[in-house]
Amino acid sequence: MKQPVRVTVTGAAGQISYALLFRIASGSMLGPDQPVILQLLEITPAMGALEGVVMELNDCAFPLLHDVVISDDPEVAFKDTDYALLVGARPRGPGMERKDLLEANAAIFSTQGKAINKVASRDIKVLVVGNPANTNALIAASNAPDLDAGQFTAMTRLDHNRALSQLAEKTGSHTTDIKRMTIWGNHSNTQYPDISNATVKGEAAAAMVDQAWLEENFIPTVQERGAAIIKARGASSAASAAAAATDHMRTWALGTADGDWVSMAIPSDGSYDIEPGIMYSYPVTCKDGKYTIVQGLEISEFSRSRMDATEDELRQERAAIEHLLS
Numbered sequence: 578m579k580q581p582v583r584v585t586v587t588g589a590a591g592q593i594s595y596a597l598l599f600r601i602a603s604g605s606m607l608g609p610d611q612p613v614i615l616q617l618l619e620i621t622p623a624m625g626a627l628e629g630v631v632m633e634l635n636d637c638a639f640p641l642l643h644d645v646v647i648s649d650d651p652e653v654a655f656k657d658t659d660y661a662l663l664v665g666a667r668p669r670g671p672g673m674e675r676k677d678l679l680e681a682n683a684a685i686f687s688t689q690g691k692a693i694n695k696v697a698s699r700d701i702k703v704l705v706v707g708n709p710a711n712t713n714a715l716i717a718a719s720n721a722p723d724l725d726a727g728q729f730t731a732m733t734r735l736d737h738n739r740a741l742s743q744l745a746e747k748t749g750s751h752t753t754d755i756k757r758m759t760i761w762g763n764h765s766n767t768q769y770p771d772i773s774n775a776t777v778k779g780e781a782a783a784a785m786v787d788q789a790w791l792e793e794n795f796i797p798t799v800q801e802r803g804a805a806i807i808k809a810r811g812a813s814s815a816a817s818a819a820a821a822a823t824d825h826m827r828t829w830a831l832g833t834a835d836g837d838w839v840s841m842a843i844p845s846d847g848s849y850d851i852e853p854g855i856m857y858s859y860p861v862t863c864k865d866g867k868y869t870i871v872q873g874l875e876i877s878e879f880s881r882s883r884m885d886a887t888e889d890e891l892r893q894e895r896a897a898i899e900h901l902l903s
């Protein structure tokens with residue numbers, strides 16, 4: 578059995594975490610031979626609820642769960658941690674403008690970025706789930722100058738999984754038959770789910786569906802899926818978000834399958850003419866704990882315009898909080 582690793586989860590008493598913590602503790606994220614120590618962060622008023630979640634974690638008697646630490650102090654929760662899943666965020670309140678939302682979250686993610694910089698493992702891998710996820714990740718990274726910005730990522734894996742599910746249903750296949758799905762850009766309704774390079778059982782997916790279905794059905798369904806779930810369930814996606822967060826970290830740590838890739842929002846490096854300075858979702862392969870952007874894909878005019886639109890939105894988000902970046 579390996580030495581335990583430390584995994585921090587913020588917003589640990591919230592609804593995503595209620596599904597996420599149990600997956601991590603059961604080994605779904607890092608494998609059945611990797612013990613974990615959970616370090617859970619909440620705001621002070623939620624500490625009582627968090628204690629209840631810890632009682633349930635203990636009651637599962639998970640063989641891989643070695644210890645659980647809870648705190649409302651980021652420097653305790655991020656101490657020596659190897660993996661951090663930043664789930665807690667400020668939701669949009671009544672009458673709150675988008676700019677206010679960005680600023681409220683900027684305060685949270687700059688504090689957490691500073692704490693990570695100060696106390697976390699130098700090899701930490703950070704996933705931001707809390708919205709607006711891409712820009713929150715940018716803020717956290719910019720407040721952690723001693724770490725590589727590439728150690729900070731944001732989640733578009735839920736969008737990726739939603740796209741797999743939609744295409745599988747349309748083509749009468751299983752999600753595991755589909756390879757090389759891509760989500761470009763922001764985790765928002767400007768994201769561009771792209772099947773140009775996807776295959777279904779080895780055949781080009783684009784040849785199996787028509788452009789009208791793509792433009793009128795597939796792309797808007799994936800872009801608006803979060804809203805559809807809120808409408809149906811009366812609450813935002815939680816279990817599927819937890820599953821996607823687990824997938825994101827597992828792939829990053831343990832690697833992608835041969836011939837396939839996943840989508841991760843990472844610091845743009847100029848690839849595909851997306852200017853540096855934002856967290857943009859790209860197709861990536863992962864190996865030995867590192868991700869690499871898939872290069873050399875042909876970009877059609879249609880794709881280009883969608884990729885540029887979601888880049889523009891990320892630039893606007895950045896402009897709204899630019900004064901808070903260090």
Ligand code: NAX
Nearest residue numbers: 588590591592593619620623665666706707708732735818
């Ligand atoms: P909940 O409101 O159920 O839970 C959030 C928890 O975070 C609360 O318990 C709150 O006390 C805590 N919190 C707030 N500020 C904190 C801070 N400074 N430090 C530590 N904890 C703090 O929300 P939930 O449904 O769990 O969603 C969490 C976030 O995920 C939201 O921002 C949501 O928009 C976002 N999502 C992101 C998705 C993605 O694909 N990237 C999909 C699902 C989800 O919508």
